[in-house]
Amino acid sequence: MRTADVKRLMDAMAAAGVIEVELERQAEGGVTERLRLLRAGPEVALGAAPGAASVTTRDTAEPAVVTSIADVPAAPPLVDVVAPIVGTFYDSPAPDSGPYVKVGDRVQTGSVLCIIEAMKLMNEIEAEVAGTVAEVLVKNEDPVEYGQVLFRIDPG
Amino acid sequence: MRTADVKRLMDAMAAAGVIEVELERQAEGGVTERLRLLRAGPEVALGAAPGAASVTTRDTAEPAVVTSIADVPAAPPLVDVVAPIVGTFYDSPAPDSGPYVKVGDRVQTGSVLCIIEAMKLMNEIEAEVAGTVAEVLVKNEDPVEYGQVLFRIDPG
């Protein structure tokens, strides 16, 4: 079963108000395919039930053990700094100077993190939160596109 | 049963306000296909009932063990008589005589049930089981195609 099929079923469920799908079948090559989809029903929307929504697909000849995905670990609370324009990324104010920031540096709100050059204009990109630079995702002189993540800041 | 088919059924259910569909059939190669669709009714939307909506499809030659399928009613044990050739269906040996059989008639194995004319040749179609004619599905002089069900016989 392809991702696109699973996705179509999900869309169909939502559109048709179906809240559970179970599917089991013998696919080519003796492979057993099992799919279980659980949608949060309207009662969840009303706060009545804690029903976990889960998707499990399994392509295997062995019995599928379907379990709900529970306890998704909390995402690390890093803050993305994204490119607001398209251009060339520079990590330093001049070729012979050191980078504005590197991993582990503390930054303040408004600290310049890098420059993006667009059409020969240098645009300084500033931090919007204070914190520690956790990741630098682009290299000096890389082209960057709109919305591309440049840095991750740990505001902790 | 394809994903697209399941999806279409779901859409059709939602459109028609149908909340339950059960389907069981013999597909190619002796495979049993089962499908059950339950839609959350309006009472769920009001938060009144915990009724789980479920869809179960199964393509397998072995018995389906899927808990949400409950009590699929046994199909009536009628035997289909199908057209072995393409042609024109005649219910009687001649225009002025009565039909070979009608609903309620007892037939024996080998009893002539009808004629199919193909390329000016009259082909007698015989019963392959003894029993009672439960249904006649075509009318005199109808064209019939290969595999079309002509009669249903109750062998009981």
Next chain:
Amino acid sequence: MFKKILIANRGEIALRVLRAARELGVKCVVAYSVPDETSLPVLLADEAICIGPAASAGSYRNVRNLLSAAIVTGAEAVHPGYGFLAENAEFAEKCEEHNLVFIGPRPETIAGIGDKANARRLARAAGVPVTPGSEPLPHLEAAAAFAKEIGYPVILKAAAGGGGRGMRVVQSPTDLERSFVNAQEEARAAFGDPTMYMEKYLEEPRHVEIQVFGDGEGNVVHFFDRDCSIQRRYQKMLEEAPSVLDDGLRAAIAESAVRLASHIRYRGAGTCEYLVDRDGGYFFSEMNTRIQVEHPVTEMVTRVDLVQAQLRLASREPWWLRQEDVRVDGHAIEARINAEDPEKDFRPSPGLVSDVHWPGGPGIRVDSHVYAGYRIPPYYDSLIAKIIAWAPSRAEAIARMERALRETVIEGVATTIPFHLRLLDNAFYRRGAVTTSFIARRMTS
């Protein structure tokens, strides 16, 4: 030929340019907005670069980001498609400033002929007939005076306009004030320029246009005519080539278009639009300085790839076109399939396209960026496919188009296909009695 170009557009025209370029061995960078990340041109691109958010002001109309995208990806040229910045002289100029080839006319041509009042002056200078019309009208009083001079009905148009915006037909003096003010407001909102002018309004004219192609030095060939009369609220719904005209009139109109394009030393692909009245009078109305949505019907009857021609000219291939090589064979019709619900006053119907099946077989061309699983975003034009049918005659092309539309499956969103089928079945349409008021007058449901 270029090694790499940037496509500064989206949807079917981005795909069209990509196909033309790829066949010439040119790599394509597709610039896209955030919601277009999963669009077909992006999926098929050699490189794709996000240039802004959904709103086109920040993306497809964002000059800085588009140029920056071309520069950082090493593209040599920019194809603007149609719409967005395609007829923006400033964008064309900025491309040149940054040593990027703008695949289109010179900036000064766009500015000069893009202004409709100026276009009429240029046409007159080239000996091309125009409808009686005014200079820019500074105020309502000037409009009223001019209308009185040429007689009602008249039509108000935005000098910077296109696509029917800022346009009003005025039947009598009592309607003038309201129409003038509304049209000005619409023009200001759409183009940032409220300048209006007025023309004599022709009743039930045909909309005929001539595809021209110039080398920028005064050499111009034409690729004959298209009829685009089938419009709904000034939006073209179906186009065909050739138009239903006698050959003498066709030749006269085409020659006048070549005169105008040659007069302004036009460069690349352009279209001169005319209104043709019931007596065979023809009047230049405007020139579009871009490749047009309906260019495929011309490609089908002339078998010339106009987008490849744009790329060849822009990459400075020596001029190769000769008028005597351009021939029209047969008839082509294009149905513009929009994601709109014809049952609900053509309300846009964006959303998930759950299934698609395109028509095939002889004489059928499909230009579409839609695929099964594609979600049509609500932010842009509702055009989702162009289905083009070619056949030896108009009647056969209509039959083929009907056949093709009946094969077409688009699930999940409403489309204009049912409307197109009704149109093709209309007896007036079938006998070629088409005018710009056809849909309004002949298709009331």
Next chain:
Amino acid sequence: MFKKILIANRGEIALRVLRAARELGVKCVVAYSVPDETSLPVLLADEAICIGPAASAGSYRNVRNLLSAAIVTGAEAVHPGYGFLAENAEFAEKCEEHNLVFIGPRPETIAGIGDKANARRLARAAGVPVTPGSEPLPHLEAAAAFAKEIGYPVILKAAAGGGGRGMRVVQSPTDLERSFVNAQEEARAAFGDPTMYMEKYLEEPRHVEIQVFGDGEGNVVHFFDRDCSIQRRYQKMLEEAPSVLDDGLRAAIAESAVRLASHIRYRGAGTCEYLVDRDGGYFFSEMNTRIQVEHPVTEMVTRVDLVQAQLRLASREPWWLRQEDVRVDGHAIEARINAEDPEKDFRPSPGLVSDVHWPGGPGIRVDSHVYAGYRIPPYYDSLIAKIIAWAPSRAEAIARMERALRETVIEGVATTIPFHLRLLDNAFYRRGAVTTSFIARRMTS
């Protein structure tokens, strides 16, 4: 024109006939076998009628059920497509007996030219060159004697044959016995007729064929040539029109085909196949009395709808074709997309097609009965799509075909698209150095 016809075939050719008929306003009854119930021609048919089980002997080759189906549905004519009963003289005769028009040549033409030994005699009588070849060979000794006379290498062929079955190249006397016996057995199994004959084997010839169309009274026009040299085990993989020949040779071959077809007063669409050797010698090899798989390349370069022409002739429209109206414009290539895995020795890969995306844009035609969700049955031919690319020149057609194949998505089954892409990229192919041994000699992976 007919009101209603029966299509006695399946797959893409059933759809091709349906499209042609529908555009002429003809209703179509599609005859189908049990597993083809969900096939596209059945879904699109005006009427569909099940004519038997999966095995073609009980369905698509079942004369009684097909004729019965035509009769009970009130069809006036039967289109046999290609394969199955298309070249079965008895079927054509039975159609006539039951007052059904067989859309094809007369039964006696099929029988006469369908026998390969007889076809060679007819060709000689019409002054058409044939390869040195034998009469039917009663036994191995006769074969050995004839081979000695004309010199090795030789090729053994089944008199009733086609598609490479019952065919063997023999390089030397030591291989003759085994080849002769095996070919006889194969011919008996495939055609129920073990009769063999022998021809001089040409090394690295081109397979060139001429599309002809006759009125049955001796008037014949030709639609020029196709090159079908790109074959794998005698199965055509890719065809193009025109072939890479000089125009004098092309004209000579075409004229000889017209001579033969006129000599036998050929009716409808047919193909004369030739082998062309390295010195420009050309030799008639056989005539196919049907519309062929590869007919679209001819349609693309001549812009004539050959299937509609079949329907028009069969419905007794007065003869309208004139040789001087037939012109070739540009170049067309057809890729036969099979559900076969080129990585696994072209093993068939039937099964569920979970997703499909066809190519579009200028110059592309797709003939396919496949849709997303269609299950390719394992019982029939593995051809699932024909993708045809037209462009002004051969080099541009190759580029366009590559572009189109790279856009094509067929998920769920293996296809020959990767093979076709390798082929198009082959330097020998690109410069036109194609012979029937091209794949075997130039494409070892």
